[in-house]
Every structure is written in C-alpha cells, then in structure tokens.
Amino acid sequence: MSYKITKILNIQYPIIQGGMVWVSGWKLASAVSNAGGLGLIGAGSMYPEVLREHIQKCKNATDKPFGVNVPMLYPEIEKIMDIIVEENVKIVFTSAGNPKIWTSFLKDKGITVVHVVSSVKFALKAQEAGVDAIVCEGFEAGGHNGREESTTFTLIPMVKQAVSIPVIAAGGIATGRGMLAAMILGADGVQIGSRFAATHESSAHSNFKQTIIDVKDGDTYLTLKELAPVRLVKNSFYQQIQDLYQQNPTVKQLKDLLGRARAKNGIFEGDLENGELEIGQIAGLINEIKPAKDVLEEIIAEFNEVKTLIHSL
C-alpha cells in the first residue's frame, strides 16, 4: 500500500498501534512494527529509565520503525524527551497537551511528530505547531478523551476538510471494515487501541484482556468529565463514581475517589472491581486474544476483501 502516512512513517500498512498505558511495552510495539504496522511504546505509565529500557529492547527486537507516545502531562517530561533523543527514537506521538511546546524541539532533532487531537480546533493548532500528522480520536475511544465528544464518524471528515496534513483516525476501529470506513471518511490511516490490547504481546493483565473480550455494547461509559473525561468499563469503581455523582461532589471529592494508580490496578494488576478499565466501545466486536501479527494480518485481509466487494454496492 502506498499512502501519505506510510511514507511519512516509513511503514508498510497505515495501521498504528495506540500507545496505551500499562499495555504497550516493547513486546507489543516491536510485534506490530515487525508485522508492518507502527508499534508505539506508551511512555505514560513508565518511569524515565523504564522507558529507556523499553526503547532499547524494542530496537533489539525490530529493525522496523517504531515510536513512543508521550502524554504531555507527564511530570518529568524533560527527562522523557531527553531519553527519546539519546536513544535515537525516530517517531514521537504527543497527546494531552499543547503541541507547540515540544514539536520544534523534536523536529529539530529529525524526529517525526504526530499529535493526538479530538477536535477541528486542536487539529488546526497542531498543524500550526508544525506536526507531521495528527491522530483524530473520537468519543468511542477507550481511556482519556476530548471534551467535545465528537465521534469518529463526524470528526474525521470535519478535520480532513480543515487541515492539509495527514489524518489518522482513532476510536472505534478494530477491523478491516472499520479501517476502510475510516479511510472513506477521509483518514489516511488508522490507530487501533483495544484490539491490540487484547493480544499475546500486550503487557496488560490477563483479566483485563479477558474483559476486552467480554465487554458488549453499552458496557463502557465516558465519565469523570470534571477531571479529565475517560471511557472505562462499568465495573464497581464506575458504580462508586455514579454513587458519588448523586451527592453533587466537588472536584476534590472526585479526585479523592479516583486516587492514584487506578489504571495500573485495573489494566496491569487485573483488579476488575476497583481498577480503572480503559476500554473502547468497539471491544464489543473483539472476540479473541491472539498474536499482534495475526490481528494486523486479519485487519489487512478484511480491508482488502471488503474493498473488492464495494462494486456490488
């Protein structure tokens, strides 16, 4: 396949594996990159030296390009960025922050920069900041999400109309059909999260992987909007949030309930009751835990098969 986004990222297929906290270490990233997509190491859940170790192991595990996802709220972001430069990482996805702060620093080092946005307004800001491409993430995505609540189906064409840089669709995509639909709406490529979280190479706890398989339509919800909106599974922790909402809580009360390490507890340690289970709506279509390579190949096969069926429409 030959797309703008495969050229920019120097990959075979326009499929990016989302950089997910507690899920995307070097094993998953290198497996996806070796299969022809772009693997991302999720720095958000790693101490700086842990990230360095993952980058080094990823370099040993693949000759293909891979990247690092950096949430810009990361407290020691300067250390993270220094490690990325020292370790000669070629691609950085930035999220949850202002793209002006780090884009030129990274670009000056020859690093390709992609920024994650949830609205046309932020897409334009990212383009202005000089990023090479953007990820547009819709309301249906798992984990942290935008305040506009624009869905993938509406966000992609609106952003595509507004910007000239390549657009990667995220949120709700887990299959070849989803990939093709996103590209018809205007995407140059897709970023896939939940489906790659349910792979052998994902570092998530097996309980969490099984939850991705078990989750059905309506089992996730975007909540905690007063803090940072997050889509999570409706488990006991979610019910505690709902109960607290009945009492007209302050932001501090919500923060206290959230506490620390909920995502680690849920995703990495497998506490399905009290952990924060960040899973996207499309998990309702995910039925099997398998190797990342198989996932990628199935998506491409379905994408190509459905393309050939379109003339019958």
Add this chain to the structure above:
Amino acid sequence: MSYKITKILNIQYPIIQGGMVWVSGWKLASAVSNAGGLGLIGAGSMYPEVLREHIQKCKNATDKPFGVNVPMLYPEIEKIMDIIVEENVKIVFTSAGNPKIWTSFLKDKGITVVHVVSSVKFALKAQEAGVDAIVCEGFEAGGHNGREESTTFTLIPMVKQAVSIPVIAAGGIATGRGMLAAMILGADGVQIGSRFAATHESSAHSNFKQTIIDVKDGDTYLTLKELAPVRLVKNSFYQQIQDLYQQNPTVKQLKDLLGRARAKNGIFEGDLENGELEIGQIAGLINEIKPAKDVLEEIIAEFNEVKTLIHSL
C-alpha cells in the same frame, strides 16, 4: 441500486429522510420520495388531524412510497395509528418505545414496520417483535438519543453481527462518503436527519436552518440524561441547563426548566436563545440550504464517485 432495504421499502436509493419533529411535514417527505429516497412525515409534533392532513397532502404530492415516523410516547397514539391505517400509509417507523406493542397491529394491516434502536439489545428485541428492518442511531445524532451512547461507528457493526433483518444507519451521516462508510460498516441503508432539515422543503424556521449551517464541531451536546438524553446546540437554554446542573437538581427541577414546547420554540418558531435546537454533530459538514432533491442527488453522486476511488486505497 439494488439492496435489501430498497426492495422492502420499494424505493430507488437506500436513503431515508429522518422523521423529525417540526421539520418533516408533507413537503419535505414528498420531495425526498419524489427524488427516489424515502420521505417520512414526523408525527411527533402533529395533532392527529394535522397528521391526517399531511398524509393526504403527501399522497397528492407523490406517487412514490413515503412513511410516517411515530414516537411511541405519543399521548394519543391509538388515534395516530388509526389514521395511519385509514389513510392507507404503507410504511411506519416507530421509535422511543417497545416495538412489541404496535408491530403486529401494523403488520396485520400490511404495513411495513421499521423500528429505531440505539443498542444491540433493543435491535434484538425489535427483530423478535417482527419488524421488517431497524434504524440504528448513534450518539452523534441530533435530538433524542440512547442511553448507551454507542456511536454509529461502533453500533452498526455490532448490530449487524447480531441481527438478520436489514439495518439502516443513522447519526452522523450527511454525505455520500458517510453513506458509503456506513454501508461498509454493515448498514443496508442510511437515515439522514440534519442535512434534510436544512432544505427548502423542511418546515423548520429559517433561523433553525441557518443554525445547522453555522454549527461547527463541538457546538452540540448530549444532555438532560436524567429525563431523556437529547443532543442540542449549546445556546442560552443549554447554558441554563448547565447552570442548573451545578446545583445538583432534582428530576422535577430539570423537567420544570425544560418546560413545554421548547423544541417547537427553537425549531419551528426560530427562538435560537431559549428554544431546544435538536441538531446532529455532522452539521459541521453542512454548508448550504438547498432543495431536498439536490441534497439527495449530491449524496448519490458522491457515493458513486468515492466507490470508484476505492481501488486506489
């Protein structure tokens, strides 16, 4: 085009114009039907005898099939159903209620029944009730909406996998690209609301039509979830709702603020400040008020054009 849904409804194109309160009278419905889609009269905002008049005028204005959308919360629904039978309406779309109550009554009269759902669970219930097809409406749709908040991108493939009857996608669709993407995700046809509300034949106030043109990404929001979730434009009325939410309101307080006739005030009378402006997210892509026939032809032309471009993907 030859699809399951065009055969069931006896129409040329698999495009249904949503039956919208204060928008979809006989003028819009007959214009869409004459252009080869399926026009729907929205009974929700009509007194029974007003509906009868619209049905009669629609029959005079088109020889093509058209239908009536009936929200099942309608207080005098028995009268509405009697009029539909007396006036020999061939197609009924039911929404906002249990499909078991009226489906067999209508089917016994030879009427084609389509039910609107927002989840896999309700899709299965509608199929069990014996409807001929379902509309699956995603979170991005304007107006009243499901509690699951499933988006079009995730809802369509999940429902398609679960049912054997035809699936019509709704929510976020306004263009030929959107139509093709929805069909790739598994839809047999599409229902389009906001874009048909911004036509010459729509009975909405010109202020409301202009608002559809003006609305951008992020300007609508799903709120009043304690009553019935509704997507509306963030105008002064919306701000009043948000202010009330700061005070931990009871359901009664929310109902009192909503009051009566807000949708009429906003959509039909053009009160942009205090009216309820039910518009979908995709309005960000709608740029011109034009005849319904032109809208339908543009959608089909773009659908066909994009189909031919797919081989370059």
